[in-house]
Amino acid sequence: MFYLKYLQAELVRRWGNTLAIVSGLAIASTIIIVIISISQALSKTQEKVLNPLQNIGTDAMVTRSIDQGNNDNIDVTTIDEMRSENRITTDFSKLGNPGDKFNRDVFLPGTQLTFETNTTDKIDKNIVADYATGLLMTVTHQEGTIPDLSVDVKTGGESLEVNQQLDDSQRSGFRDSMEKAQQEVKDKGLDPRSEEGRLALDKAIKKYNPSFNFNITTPERTLRQQVCSFSTDVNSETLTVAGVDINKTDFGLITKKDIVDGKYLENDDQALISKSYADKKSKKIGDKIKFNDQELTIIGIVVPQLYSETADIYTTLSKMQTLSDKKDRINIVLAKAKNAGAVDEVSKSLEGIMSGAKVINSKDTAKEVTGSLASATNLTNRFIGLVSAIVVGAAFVIVSLLSIISLNKRTREIGTLKAIGWTNTKITRQIFLEKLVLGIVGALVGVVLAVGSIALLNRAGISLTASVSDSSNGFAQMFRRFGQNNQSSTANQIPFQATYSLSVIGIGALVAIIGSIIAGGLAAQKSLKLKPQEALRNLE
Amino acid sequence: MKKTLIELKNASKYFKQGNRIIKAVDNVSLKVDQGEFVVIVGASGSGKSTLMQLMGGLDTASSGEVTVEGKNIQKMKEIELAKLRQNTFGFIFQNFNLIPTLTAQENVEAPVIDKDGSKKAYEMLVKVGLADRADHLPNLLSGGEQQRVAIARALINNPDIIFADEPTGNLDSKTGEEIIAILKDLNKKEGKTVVMITHDLDAKKIADKLISIKDGKIS
Numbered sequence: 180m181f182y183l184k185y186l187q188a189e190l191v192r193r194w195g196n197t198l199a200i201v202s203g204l205a206i207a208s209t210i211i212i213v214i215i216s217i218s219q220a221l222s223k224t225q226e227k228v229l230n231p232l233q234n235i236g237t238d239a240m241v242t243r244s245i246d247q248g249n250n251d252n253i254d255v256t257t258i259d260e261m262r263s264e265n266r267i268t269t270d271f272s273k274l275g276n277p278g279d280k281f282n283r284d285v286f287l288p289g290t291q292l293t294f295e296t297n298t299t300d301k302i303d304k305n306i307v308a309d310y311a312t313g314l315l316m317t318v319t320h321q322e323g324t325i326p327d328l329s330v331d332v333k334t335g336g337e338s339l340e341v342n343q344q345l346d347d348s349q350r351s352g353f354r355d356s357m358e359k360a361q362q363e364v365k366d367k368g369l370d371p372r373s374e375e376g377r378l379a380l381d382k383a384i385k386k387y388n389p390s391f392n393f394n395i396t397t398p399e400r401t402l403r404q405q406v407c408s409f410s411t412d413v414n415s416e417t418l419t420v421a422g423v424d425i426n427k428t429d430f431g432l433i434t435k436k437d438i439v440d441g442k443y444l445e446n447d448d449q450a451l452i453s454k455s456y457a458d459k460k461s462k463k464i465g466d467k468i469k470f471n472d473q474e475l476t477i478i479g480i481v482v483p484q485l486y487s488e489t490a491d492i493y494t495t496l497s498k499m500q501t502l503s504d505k506k507d508r509i510n511i512v513l514a515k516a517k518n519a520g521a522v523d524e525v526s527k528s529l530e531g532i533m534s535g536a537k538v539i540n541s542k543d544t545a546k547e548v549t550g551s552l553a554s555a556t557n558l559t560n561r562f563i564g565l566v567s568a569i570v571v572g573a574a575f576v577i578v579s580l581l582s583i584i585s586l587n588k589r590t591r592e593i594g595t596l597k598a599i600g601w602t603n604t605k606i607t608r609q610i611f612l613e614k615l616v617l618g619i620v621g622a623l624v625g626v627v628l629a630v631g632s633i634a635l636l637n638r639a640g641i642s643l644t645a646s647v648s649d650s651s652n653g654f655a656q657m658f659r660r661f662g663q664n665n666q667s668s669t670a671n672q673i674p675f676q677a678t679y680s681l682s683v684i685g686i687g688a689l690v691a692i693i694g695s696i697i698a699g700g701l702a703a704q705k706s707l708k709l710k711p712q713e714a715l716r717n718l719e
Numbered sequence: 720m721k722k723t724l725i726e727l728k729n730a731s732k733y734f735k736q737g738n739r740i741i742k743a744v745d746n747v748s749l750k751v752d753q754g755e756f757v758v759i760v761g762a763s764g765s766g767k768s769t770l771m772q773l774m775g776g777l778d779t780a781s782s783g784e785v786t787v788e789g790k791n792i793q794k795m796k797e798i799e800l801a802k803l804r805q806n807t808f809g810f811i812f813q814n815f816n817l818i819p820t821l822t823a824q825e826n827v828e829a830p831v832i833d834k835d836g837s838k839k840a841y842e843m844l845v846k847v848g849l850a851d852r853a854d855h856l857p858n859l860l861s862g863g864e865q866q867r868v869a870i871a872r873a874l875i876n877n878p879d880i881i882f883a884d885e886p887t888g889n890l891d892s893k894t895g896e897e898i899i900a901i902l903k904d905l906n907k908k909e910g911k912t913v914v915m916i917t918h919d920l921d922a923k924k925i926a927d928k929l930i931s932i933k934d935g936k937i938s
């Protein structure tokens with residue numbers, strides 16, 4: 180068919196023009212698809228963060244935090260935890276001698292204080308169908324050499340002035356020796372007052388009373404010497420570890436469904452690690468993890484669904500209690516209501532099981548969520564319309580200009596077509612076909628580029644942070660606690676994964692195709708209106 | 720009795736340039752009969768091209784009547800004019816006006832509607848002696864070759880009238896002679912009516928009717 184030959188000839192032989200237009204359309208299409216996909220992904224992620232409990236089929240979560248004021252009925256352990264304020268005190272003297280290498284793991288509950296396991300006995304089984312417990316703590320690993328803390332303190336070299344009264348017995352003793360000495364001198368026939376006599380008296384006194392005893396108490400003194408700061412060769416690393424109740428495998432901090440590789444915990448010597456921890460530390464199944472003197476073997480990798488309570492490492496609850504020296508204690512209870520409509524009732528009931536109980540339920544909507552996740556979501560939501568419009572507008576202008584330029588060059592050609600008998604309809608159809616093909620090719624290239632870009636973006640492994648600013652909410656407390664750890668803790672890091680849906684791709688493709696046709700159409704109008712001779716007169 | 724194919728009655732064409740009005744064709748009346756070889760001569764800017772454009776329906780007259788095969792083409796809609804240009808007229812231009820992205824054969828095929836276009840186009844090229852150049856793009860053809868392709872294109876729908884606007888203008892004299900010879904053949908042997916504009920004084924010799932134009936008027 181002639182029109183096909185002409186179509187091919189035009190697009191192939193004027194390849195520069197073709198390339199330019201296709202590129203413009205492809206870029207516009209790509210940008211639109213990528214922006215919409217990112218925005219959708221951010222919205223979805225934000226939804227997940229705002230309603231973490233929804234992901235795991237739990238209706239309420241109970242944790243403990245103590246504000247000033249409700250300090251009745253708190254046990255000693257909890258009071259200690261409150262006092263320690265999440266600080267690690269390192270008493271080097273207890274760890275060994277200076278120069279020794281040391282290695283220890285310190286477990287802290289942070290703001291999520293522990294409570295006795297048997298607190299769950301108080302849960303009202305009439306309205307709570309089931310519950311799961313857990314113990315989630317931060318662990319700081321310290322490793323290094325004990326520094327030498329000895330200090331040389333110089334003392335002595337002080338002079339003491341002593342003034343002491345003789346007592347009675349000393350005085351009598353002195354008098355006795357004086358008499359004896361005087362007698363001795365008289366016996367020798369010397370005069371005690373003479374020079375010779377005095378010397379002899381001194382000698383004789385010495386003989387009869389050679390010494391005196393005095394008690395001297397030195398004055399009290401406090402010696403102060405500045406200790407210059409010693410260098411410490413200590414490395415610290417913090418991560419989050421959680422103990423889970425392995426009797427409950429279908430709901431809890433992690434479930435069997437969350438396992439992406441390996442298998443679920445079977446006994447106390449095993450551990451599961453989160454995928455982000457595995458990736459960050461290049462750990463795999465079979466590797467061992469050590470805490471103080473205890474060793475765990477990794478048997479599986481999980482992707483936890485409960486964003487607000489994610490840990491790097493999971494082990495059994497009993498093992499966790501042993502490792503952290505918190506026997507019979509937990510700090511999280513997840514509860515499932517018997518009746519979906521009674522969630523509020525369940526929340527209220529759970530608040531009463533201990534002092535300082537903080538309950539959040541799946542109905543709680545977000546307080547202010549801040550952090551890069553929220554910022555990014557808000558930004559894209561606000562600007563998605565604007566940016567898309569700008570991009571489409573720009574692409575449209577570019578493609579229009581290119582079309583106008585190329586069609587101007589073809590004005591004479593169009594005049595010739597008219598002279599050989601082509602109707603406006605036929606010419607329009609030909610140009611429409613060209614623009615359609617350009618649009619389709621542009622759309623295809625755009626879609627491929629978009630899919631590729633999104634894949635690259637996902638592989639970059641970007642994580643977004645989310646934290647809650649409302650401090651009276653237990654939810655916020657949890658987030659803030661994890662916010663303090665910025666090492667390998669993954670609690671409030673939400674991985675960003677964009678997906679592309681067919682409808683979004685369709686939108687991007689349509690933009691390219693329709694843009695091409697409209698832009699081309701507008702440009703063609705001008706040329707089509709000319710009479711053949713006017714067109715042929717064109718000197719281009 | 721020869722049939723009058725084209726008739727102009729007091730036809731004029733004006734162009735506005737700023738405040739001035741330029742009369743390219745000023746009140747011209749003439750006839751072109753079937754089988755005639757009409758030559759229009761005139762100096763540059765005398766209006767001869769415009770005159771031919773009026774006759775061939777490539778432009779509309781500002782006033783007066785232009786009749787083709789008895790029909791007033793001034794009143795025709797664009798779609799009818801297109802049909803006229805396709806089937807009744809064949810155009811040849813000074814600068815060839817071939818479509819640069821199409822091969823010689825494809826160029827010749829362009830005016831054709833039916834499916835045999837390709838075949839017909841090739842036959843036309845054979846007729847003008849360019850069968851071996853069928854697959855060449857215009858930029859690979861010499862001026863004379865390009866003009867022959869244009870002639871083949873003009874002939875493909877077997878039109879009654881061939882309009883040639885300075886067909887030898889961009890060619891050397893020898894090639895020009897060849898082209899004139901082709902047109903002469905078409906006229907004498909196939910009975911095609913030819914309307915040719917030219918500077919070439921030799922063309923006067925072969926003309927059946929010579930029209931001189933000066934300042935838009937027939938002199």
